[in-house]
Amino acid sequence: MSERILGGILLFVSVIGIWLARSFEVTISYEPVGPRAFPITVLILLGISAIALMFEKKSDTVWAPPAVLLRIGALFLVVLAYAWLFDKLGFILATSLMVIPAARFFGASWRQGIVGGVGLGAGLFVLFDRLLDVALPTGLWLNSFLG
Amino acid sequence: MDSTFALLMQGFAVAGTSENLMIALVGCFLGTIVGLLPGLGPINGVAILLPIAFAMKLPPESALILLCAVYAGCEYGGRISAILINVPGDAGAVMTTMDGYPMAKKGLAGPALSISALASFCGALLATIGIVLFAPLLAEWAIAFGPAEYFVLMVLALCCLGGLVGDSLPKAAIACLVGLLLSTVGIDSNSGVYRYTFDALHLQDGIPFIVIVIGLFAVSEVMLMLQQVHAGIEPISISGRLMFNLKEFLAVKWTLLRCSLAGFFIGVLPGAGATIASAMCYASERRMAGKDSDFGKGDVRGVAAPEAANNASANGSLVPMLTLGVPGSGTTAVMMGALTLYNITPGPTLFQDQPVIVWGLIASLFIANVMLLVLNIPLIRVFVKFLSIPNWLLVPGVAAISMVGVYAVHGNTFDLVLGTVIGGIGYLLRVMNFPIAPFILGFVLGDMMEQNLRRALSISNGEVGVLFGSPIAIGLWVAAIAMLAGPRLMKMREKRAAAAFG
Numbered sequence: 001m002s003e004r005i006l007g008g009i010l011l012f013v014s015v016i017g018i019w020l021a022r023s024f025e026v027t028i029s030y031e032p033v034g035p036r037a038f039p040i041t042v043l044i045l046l047g048i049s050a051i052a053l054m055f056e057k058k059s060d061t062v063w064a065p066p067a068v069l070l071r072i073g074a075l076f077l078v079v080l081a082y083a084w085l086f087d088k089l090g091f092i093l094a095t096s097l098m099v100i101p102a103a104r105f106f107g108a109s110w111r112q113g114i115v116g117g118v119g120l121g122a123g124l125f126v127l128f129d130r131l132l133d134v135a136l137p138t139g140l141w142l143n144s145f146l147g
Numbered sequence: 148m149d150s151t152f153a154l155l156m157q158g159f160a161v162a163g164t165s166e167n168l169m170i171a172l173v174g175c176f177l178g179t180i181v182g183l184l185p186g187l188g189p190i191n192g193v194a195i196l197l198p199i200a201f202a203m204k205l206p207p208e209s210a211l212i213l214l215c216a217v218y219a220g221c222e223y224g225g226r227i228s229a230i231l232i233n234v235p236g237d238a239g240a241v242m243t244t245m246d247g248y249p250m251a252k253k254g255l256a257g258p259a260l261s262i263s264a265l266a267s268f269c270g271a272l273l274a275t276i277g278i279v280l281f282a283p284l285l286a287e288w289a290i291a292f293g294p295a296e297y298f299v300l301m302v303l304a305l306c307c308l309g310g311l312v313g314d315s316l317p318k319a320a321i322a323c324l325v326g327l328l329l330s331t332v333g334i335d336s337n338s339g340v341y342r343y344t345f346d347a348l349h350l351q352d353g354i355p356f357i358v359i360v361i362g363l364f365a366v367s368e369v370m371l372m373l374q375q376v377h378a379g380i381e382p383i384s385i386s387g388r389l390m391f392n393l394k395e396f397l398a399v400k401w402t403l404l405r406c407s408l409a410g411f412f413i414g415v416l417p418g419a420g421a422t423i424a425s426a427m428c429y430a431s432e433r434r435m436a437g438k439d440s441d442f443g444k445g446d447v448r449g450v451a452a453p454e455a456a457n458n459a460s461a462n463g464s465l466v467p468m469l470t471l472g473v474p475g476s477g478t479t480a481v482m483m484g485a486l487t488l489y490n491i492t493p494g495p496t497l498f499q500d501q502p503v504i505v506w507g508l509i510a511s512l513f514i515a516n517v518m519l520l521v522l523n524i525p526l527i528r529v530f531v532k533f534l535s536i537p538n539w540l541l542v543p544g545v546a547a548i549s550m551v552g553v554y555a556v557h558g559n560t561f562d563l564v565l566g567t568v569i570g571g572i573g574y575l576l577r578v579m580n581f582p583i584a585p586f587i588l589g590f591v592l593g594d595m596m597e598q599n600l601r602r603a604l605s606i607s608n609g610e611v612g613v614l615f616g617s618p619i620a621i622g623l624w625v626a627a628i629a630m631l632a633g634p635r636l637m638k639m640r641e642k643r644a645a646a647a648f649g
Contacts (some may be wrong), residue, residue: 002579010321017328017343026338031601032609035335035342038597039328046324053317060314061579064374072370076571079366079546083563086554099543105373108539116540124547134202134555 002061007054014047071105078102090139091129095121151283158506162514167212170205171511174213175518178220180533183228184541186372188237189221189461190478194364195545197485198357198552207489208504212511214482215465219271219515222421222458223523226263227530230450231256231382239421239457242429246442246449253445257389257527262447263454264523265391266403270455271516273407274414274462278469278509281415282498286470289495295603295613297494299623301596304473306627307417309585310634318581326589327596329354337601349561356484357553358566359590363583364481365549366570369542371577382534385527391447399451402432410456414463417475424460425453462512469505471495473592477584480591487591 017039024036063069082098089097099117100110108116128134161167174196181192193214200210225240230247243263250259292300309319332343333353344350406428413424432452433442442449461478468474472494474483486493491501498505523530553562577583600614607613615621 006579010325020343024335024340024342026340031337031605033601033604035338035340038600039331039342042324042327042331046321046328049317049320049324053315053321056315056317063578068374072373072574075370075373076366076567076574079369079570080564080567082546083550083567084560086550086560086563088560091551095543095547098546102543102546103539106537106539106542108537112539116543120540120544120547124544124551128199128551128555132199132203134199134551136551136554 001059002063003056003059004054007050010050010053011047014043014050017043017046075102075105087137088139091136092121092125093139095124151279154502154506155279155510157502158508158510159513161208161503161507162212162511167209167507167511168514170209170213171216171515172518174216175220175515175522178217179224179227179519179522179530180220181217182221182224183236183530183533184224184536185228185232185234185236186368186375187545188225188239189218190481191364191368191545192217192221193478193481193485194360195549195552197360197481197488198556199548201357201485201488202552202555207486207491208507210485210489211482211504211508212515214485215508215511216515216518218461218478218482219458219512220519222271222461223264223267223519224530225457226267226450226454227260227527228382228534230259230263231385231531232534239425239461240453241422242425242453243450243457245429245453246444246446249443249445250447250450251383254387255445256383256385257387258391258395258447259445259450260385260527261389261524262391262395262399263450264520264527265396266399266406266451266454267458267523268516268520269403270407270410270457270459271462271512271519273404274411274459275509275512275516277411277415277459277463278466278512282466282470282509285466286495286498289471292495292619293603293617294599294606296617296619296623298596298599298603299614299620299627300471301473301592301599303623303627303630304417304467304475305585305588305592306631307475308588309582310631311423315580316631316635318579319585322576322581322583322586323589326586326591327593329359330590330593331597337598349559349565354565355557355562356488356590357556358562359569360481360484360587361549361553362566362569363573363587365545366567367573367577369546370570370574372538372542374578382531385531389524389527395447399448402448402451403455406432406452406455407459410459411463413456414460415466415475417467417473420464420476421457421460425457428456429453465508465512468493469497469508472497472595474588477587480584480588484587484591492595 021036021040026034064072078098078101082094085094096117099120100113103113103116125136129136178192181187196217197214200213221237222239225236226243226247228234228236229240229243230251233244233248235241235244247259247263305323309323332350334351335342409428410424413427429449429452432448436442436448440446464476464479468479468483474480483493550563553566603613615624
């Protein structure tokens, strides 16, 4: 079933992609093949493969049980929030806040999560920003302390 | 021949500077650790360190030395967890569990580890010599390729990888094609037309390679690790002697040689990688050993064979990337992406244009392997300690370090969010058994493929026949079709034969 749905989505993508590619036009062209040909060829092949996927008989997709899937989804949202808050909160705080729930998903206790979070946040900051010269955001609220 | 030797010496001069030696040592150490951690393999190690190397403003040759040392180190590290906890640290080490774990259970963990370190060294060394001998010849031959042949060569590389990985042809094809499609996002360099940018400023230069790589090999990996939680397995403790004895060495000497050579040639072929090489060599050694061998119950040859093949093929797979600019595996595709970050176009001319980089890299492979052998035998107990890093600390650490890399290169959170979303989609596709290597190869090769296709058709004034115009091109097309269909037809025939007998 998963394969059918994905095949349908990909077929839709390829049709939309081809439709969008119609507007890739150049007024003056110096070459016989413009910017349209390659994406359209790829999209046609993608459409054919998508149809082939929908008609494939066997499916070897095994989804994780709902409880695990829910945790994986939650982990994804935690990482997404981390990505978004990375420079707003600054590396140390954002990392600590990300590690605590992520560690909990992998079976750590609250204590381990908090110690690990603060440790990773501060430790990696010192390692990268101070020792390896890879600049990291300190976050507006910390700038006044760390300069 | 003389010139090859002179160039190699020049390479040693590059790789032998104290800074690059230090970088190689750090790479070897990190690589071994990444390799031994179950769930993380060479492609993850290279993917996570690539942006960091770039952000540290390492010169291109140093960055490549770091990545190659990590790559080589991973192949050494995978066997440690295979032998001590019966879980392969990376895909190439699957076969090492067959005899390595039984040996460790018999109290021979020390000899199993040291003989497999020697096998890894032997495979890597012979393969690196193979690179020195064959790569310049192949590069010289490939210089005659015109854009049409080059285009077909890339089609062949995609077909090889697509034909060999995974069971489902549509899935492999979709992975390749989506990779190619995403490579067209951004401003078309020939005409200035905006393609699939949806008016987003960030997408004008295309989807950054680093973002894709981190999404697929860090974010989606983290999600997969939550799905396949390994219950804390206690590693078998190393007691007794650490070193193999003379009898064990004599038992494996021909195995080492055979599997190293076979592994190298399997590695050079695009598509077939370390996993296939180690499985094939293990099977053939087992057959040659005959019925009264201890294979499967803790035979030293069963430890040496897959490790020699695994390391030889990992090094061998650098050959197509260095000589043709067409990587044959996921990991080498990521490395080639590293070259393009430095605005170095890989291809047949790389040997002439960038001798410092190419020969520095080859020399560093020699140096890295000596370091790895030295690190891996006496320091084995240190590495074993890393097996007890709990996942709750490791996984968030991986997530944080990969974000550091992306942020350091691009300096905006748009890329971090994009990478996370790509990782989420990547997770879904990986659960559905979509192969990732063809996707990353398609993304890396997409732009070069399109450029060569357009150039070929410009030369011929739009005549499509030029793609089938030369004997080389026709040969490559035939090979591409055979590689795409061949393995599956063989599998189907086997199944039918089995059904007829059953």
